[in-house]
Amino acid sequence: MASITAPTIGEGKVQPQAPSLRIQDYLRWTVDHKIIGVQYIATALFFFVIGGLLAMMIRWELLTPTLDVMQTGEQYNTLFSLHGTVMIFLWIIPVMAGFGNFLVPLQLGAKDMAFPWLNAFAFWIIPPAGLLMLAGWLVGPPEAGWTSYPPLSTLYSADGQTLWALSLHLLGISSILGAINFIVTILNMRPEGMGFWQMPLFCWAILATSIIVVMATPFLAGALTLLILDRVAGTSFFNAAGGGDVLLWQNIFWFYSHPAVYIMVLPGMGMLSEVLSVHSRKPIFGYRAIALSSMAIALVGFTVWAHHMFTSLTPELRIPFMITSLIIAVPTGIKVFSWLGTIWMGKIHFTSAMLFALGFLSMFVIGGISGVMLASVPVDIHVHDTYFVVSHLHFVLYGGSVFAIFAGIYHWWPKITGRMLDERLGKIHFWITYVSFFFTFFPQHILGMQGMPRRVAVYDPQFQTLNVVVSVAGFALGLATFVLLANMVSSLYSGKRAGANPWNALTLEWATTSPPPAYNFVGDPAPFADPYGYGTRESKEYLETLDKRFPPPVDDSLALTPNPQGTGD
């Protein structure tokens, strides 16, 4: 396969050396894409904990069928409104942008993103926007759900709703700027010798995602503009009494938000392709099919939005949206089966990264199947706005995106920090997460079908047993996250040295030190012709050259030198 045999990576030139980065380097304005990537990821993790804390309070309240932890229904509504918004807009989307920032230039062998300054700017919008969102608590927090349907969000909500909209506006601008940067970088900055079809699949996924962001996020901006005008300027775009229409919001919001769910999962799918191939030591199965199916999903994703409106849309229009929604299963299926084909006959190494990737496969499929059930109008009519939907969305978002993020963290942590994560803790993290995840969210299908609506603090007592199961499993799921956080912290101080290429991977980010130096590479890196060309003699040779150039770290117990790799100067 590989036509270029073992390219020489700046042989004979100065030996690169891994820089030693301190915490302070990450706390200030810089235009280095790697640092910005880490800034994104760290910020997002912070908001993940906030969103998780809110989820824990939701589950605590739902232990009993009456209001007890919260004083009023509004307070409960605030919990899930902010939980949903924070998780989606301040955790999933930024963390994916973070991985994109760190990895895309490295995988392309570029020195940085196309517009480094813009990149930093896009990131620095996020922390203030996040604070603005949480500041809602000071003025009456938003309580209309992450979907914020008017007139509840206009006529019946406090000022925190305005802050919510402003904050989303800022976050939207941030992701549009980020996406423009990604598209330009990926299309224009590939190195000599890397055509589209030699591009790592993660870059393909980021490309597809960024196209969605550029075309869909402005719709959100438009809708939010109108919402803010309705709230503060006395217009009535969404107020029937003043000649407006509530369905206008629903249509624009979902025209953004359905494509947005693919913004949330496609980068994760990109990471999955990398992790599965590397850790099963086998080329990705059906490279082109996976790359193109991302594009197909991005495209079809724009035609399905009204499947969130099956109970409000004019009945005649429901069927076409059902058909397009069902069609989305086909490109997604191509990906799932291609991944199965990838690990089939491989040499599967059960690293923590691989476990989470396999966990994604097994859980995302459940969410996908429940998605297909939701797409069928008569079934959705019954389960719409019930816990069946809550279950679906967590299976695809947690079982999908978050599992992929965890896989990505375990996989790329060594590259980011130069140190390994503890594999044993990683496995503990995986198994608690996997099992408690299933028991947190699977029973919710049944609750929904039997008649429990979502977004309620007070529910029919007959549902209590299952809710207790869900809550208890939910607490375990929350605690499991601390295992990861602890692992990360202890790795920073005492983790094993990683070396340049701990997983023997072929993509370009592994052909430099860990962490990579400023400007990433010394000289112009030549990519290995096939990013997934495992099992070939050429790839073996290439990996050996890499090892020669970046000698793997000596056993830690013996290494007393502060910087064991790259001793050549």
Add this chain to the structure above:
Amino acid sequence: MSAETGKQTTTNRNSVLLIIAAFALFILGGFVIAQATPSLFPEQASAESQQVDDLFQFMLVIGGAIFLLVQGMLVYSVIRFRAKPGETGDGPPIHGNATLELVWTAIPGVIVLVLAIYSYSVWVSTTSAKDNEQVVQAVGQRFAWTFTYEVPRSAVPEDVNVADLPANIQQQFNDKGTFTITSPELHTYVGRNVKVNLLTQDSQHAFWIPAMRVKQDLLPGRVTETRFTPVLAGEYPVVCAELCGGGHGEMRASIIVHPDQETYVTWFNNEAARVFYPSEDPVERGQQVLASGAYPCAGCHILDELGWVGVTGPNQNGVADRVVNNRSPATGQTPEEYLFRSLYYPHEYLVPGFGPLMPQFQSENPGAAYYMPVEDGEAITAYFCTLSATQDNVCDLENLAAIAEAH
């Protein structure tokens, strides 16, 4: 033919058999999983629910089979293809297989086609208009349901003179030829085709009867509709399924499916009789008005006597005592004045700890929202005056009549 190729063919045939057997197993597994369907849903109380459940069951067979296929391949792979400890080699450099990729594009394609067609047929047959429908109007407001029925002029009994009926009822006869009675429950009977017209007074709501598998949003500025045909007598929950504020979880009601037309008609005539033969006693009239669900009080208040469970507003159990002991002295108003005015100007009479959420009723314009004729206001006040520990009336009813008159 050499022995070698002979062996090849047998292994090929074996693996084909194996694959077929595995698929048969997955589909069988799907069937087994789908057996759970009945226990996942509430009882099938409508003709539609049977069709929806069948569709769901069909999807569960397919979904279950796909689930088993994917998990099966995963589990098989991780067992069969795990790297032995210390093993460092790579897997074979396989990059794809066009046939296989075509197959796993085409088969899901066919499956979703079948699902689309089946779903469409269920959709058409469950939602098309039926003959001879009973039309009920359901009004949603934060956080209660009210169901209204039209009584034609012909149903007025012989001994009742329309001219003697309350003014707002005469007005309705003049305006639309019928008058409206309300109920906090939706009543119908087995076998009757029902069409519900849905409208909202404020935010969005969604009308959901889990037992009937129907759901439809209520949209401000529009009238929406939904249809079903009950097949099983009984009482089932009606649930609000669209977030509408703090009391969304409490916004529930019931549908009562009478076993036959006779029992339904009996109920209906009883309700109508309340209007044709209004009670002389304002207290009793007040209780009847509230029990009929004509006003959405139940959505936000607790009142055990009438089965109200809302928690957004103040608890009304024993309200008369609290008014006499605290509120009256604090405001310098008589209890009847305080209670009566609280109905029409709730925001001036906020109970400490509660916000201005109650709708402002008005007695001027029968066509506008939140209309409460003075007679109703008087009767409701009179009834509230009896909500004391001793069940005694704490008010001066004559003074109340005067207040109402002046209003």
Add this chain to the structure above:
Amino acid sequence: MSEMSVKQDKGYIAPPTNKVTIPDKKQIENAKFAMWLYLASEVVIFGTLIAVYVVFRFTNPEVVRQVHDELGIALVSFNTFLLLASSWAMVMGLRAIKRGDESGLVRWIGLTAIMGAVFVGLQYVEYSELAHLGLHLGTEWGMRFYAPTAFHGAHVIVGVFWALRIVARGRRGYYSPQNYLGVEIFGLYWHFVDVVWIFLFTIIYLV
């Protein structure tokens, strides 16, 4: 390269925070491409706002006709002409700098800025006239009219400031026949704002 590995001993050296270099060819392509992508997303926002108006136009033709009768289009026609002319001035400015005529650049782009500013001023006159007719933001037609036009006006204002910045830089001799990327990018933006206005003018005033 070797310089870098020397520096590394002192810790991590991040790339400089602002490079003022003459962009190479690739960077020019990148910047223009990025601007196009940005404008694509702007098209979507304007599209949303315009669509809201168009739906109203179809469902309430009588209201719109009444507004047309009362308003007249003399003022906006002039304004439209002004914006078109400013686009032309913009092109002239770009042509000037390509030929190395720096004072031409300053003059033409200055003219662009002035015309943009006058446009905004006249738009304000138009708004007050509408307010006189009772067509304020709270009316059914008003909200659908002000949202897209004011959003457009905000873009013009941004454009005016951008033009002034180019004028300032041009006077300091920042641009040259080798380096006029900034002017070109601004040109893309200004043309876009112009085209959006043509759409708004046609949809709101003409049909």
